[in-house]
Amino acid sequence: MPEFDEEQFDQITENTTETVEDATTDQAGPPESDSDGLPGPSEGDDTGEETGDDSDETFTRTYVEKLRRESARYRERAQQADTLAERLHVALVAATGRLADATDLPFDETHLDDPEVLADAIEALVEKKPHLASRRPTGEIGQGSMPSGSTVNLAGLLRSRAN
Template structure:
């Protein structure tokens, strides 16, 4: 005997109408089981038809609306590509403006460098610390050639 059987017997002893209600519920459950067994094939066909209709009538939109959304998204993608290209050009010019690197493309692009000059300077310092040969070269001092203003003509 399970706990539910015990509960049913206790309830039936206390209230004789509960037994009648319990048997009525059992009858309804068995009727539902028989209908489910008989209608399994019919339900499967109904379900297939419902899925087919849902595929046709589901969340579909008019063709013009979809084309409008696609063209709008294409414009946004083009703008994003252009913004990325402008950001890369700006980064190269900011690096060139420091004058510390011979080739500004030696420093990898990073969006943080566009907003924070200290981050840009730190990145250049780090790069030059690892690869000093990338520094810009400038001749310094008197190289000993060329016309001199001290001599006689």
């Protein structure tokens, strides 16, 4: 929630339209709900502040709705940031080539900041569970095209057979 200085707080409270006492008489309707579908505080709900004389006022409905929309946007941004951080983590693990499946290493934010910590975590995981390591064969394994020592001359073969 944003911090307000005294002047801003006074301006906000002056712009309110109902007092707590006036709002309690209008509570016969259903409770309002915010963008999440959960019931939110109605204008007459107690805000947790001490009650006093006529100086107790509530925020306007439009101001509260604006704050709720702003909070919802921040929650969405935080969710997107978490998703992107997890995708980055998987990409960094895959770039090392040490694991067969990059999602085998659990997400940790410290892996994003320090490549040495990421390398140590991968090494520890491979030592603990060697079956998760990447199994890429290297060198001559007896498959694929093989270079031969001599070349084949088809014209020479045909001449030798013609005689």
